[in-house]
Amino acid sequence: MTHSEENYIKGIYHLSQGGKKAISTTALAGQMETKPSSVTDMVKRLSEKGLVHYKKYQGVRLTEQGTMVALKVIRKHRLWEAFLVEKLDFSWDEVHEVAEQLEHIESEKLIDRLDALLDFPDYDPHGDPIPDKHGRFKTRDKKLLSTMPVHSQGICVGVKDSSASFLKFLDRNHIALGREIQILDKEPYDHSMHVRIGDHTLRISHQIAANLYVKPNP
């Protein structure tokens, strides 16, 4: 498997999340930041290797085998992110780029030892689940902050957008995974909200609330 092939597989997997319909060439081109014609080329190669189902003009879907490849790459990516944060003191907005490179290193032993070194973590620094070596992972009860009712509260457990700019915004506002968050008030007009994080409060736009996952308190 080339790096490029692995990246396409991962791209298809991400676009497929929450829906098992075929992914369009254009959508995949968008994800991969490339041209549709390049996608067509690659998708044919992947199809010949049995990693995707592909019929002309019908879009693309991962095969069983392709899904396993995707989960392996994602496992590596997320374990490396955890390593960078836990062992090398990277901040959570710095890890993605480096993990994009590290995820292509081929060594089962390496990744299993890394897993052990980190004490078999279930989630990466952004709250995304880390598949185990068989591709299984824990899903957790979480909702976007924007979907929660006034006065409800919970624990911040993940981000939907993991861009550096969003993560830095969260840092500046003392919002970190594991923190308790409570919705004090919601503004119907623009859907902004007033929240309490730990012991101080702030106003949050809808865009922010729609990218932060919270595990609601029962």
Add this chain to the structure above:
Amino acid sequence: MTHSEENYIKGIYHLSQGGKKAISTTALAGQMETKPSSVTDMVKRLSEKGLVHYKKYQGVRLTEQGTMVALKVIRKHRLWEAFLVEKLDFSWDEVHEVAEQLEHIESEKLIDRLDALLDFPDYDPHGDPIPDKHGRFKTRDKKLLSTMPVHSQGICVGVKDSSASFLKFLDRNHIALGREIQILDKEPYDHSMHVRIGDHTLRISHQIAANLYVKPNP
């Protein structure tokens, strides 16, 4: 820089060790396990990028810039090897392949943090010096065991051949870096020798002795 370019630069550096003469196309092809015609192609590219001096039929030499690139790749390679042994319990015969991949990861921060995590090691698991971030490294007083006189003794500090088979041989015979070694006797006929390692003795062929570095006791 592509991985392939980095590998060629590293290959030229290794062949240049102990001698500043130009490296022949054939020699480099041997090192890179490729054909001379492929070497010619690559060497032209590297020359255009200012990484090597190259004149047709005259062989190739690293420029100042090329040498810095080589030292950076070697630094990464050796730091990763140290990491694999120290933190992930790899044995010294398992690290090379994985480090060949890891050495191409591009992130200054990553490599500096790794250096710190390992407490700024001077040598890798095979006893080779690790260049610092400016390309400087410590050389140490060492001789091949085969060149040392009868009754002399010293400490094992490195290997010339770091193939898995040689390293496994050393393991099986309780020869590890840091161990004291003493030459009890030399056989003039085949240059084999009788040595003491720690508190037991064994017979060693010339081929073994010619691949083990020892720091002689004064």
Add this chain to the structure above:
DNA sequence: CATAAAATTTAGGCAAAGCTAAAAATATGT
């Protein structure tokens, strides 16, 4: 339902990195 718009594929090219076979330059041996 015909036709325009959008999506997709094909065709043809390019650069990297390799290969083989042939040509050219250098080295070697008598």
Add this chain to the structure above:
DNA sequence: ACATATTTTTAGCTTTGCCTAAATTTTATG
């Protein structure tokens, strides 16, 4: 010194992965 052997380069082809432009298929619209 000259013929031969060896080394090195060139030329032309392959694959991967991308591109643009053109052709084709699907979809959407009046």
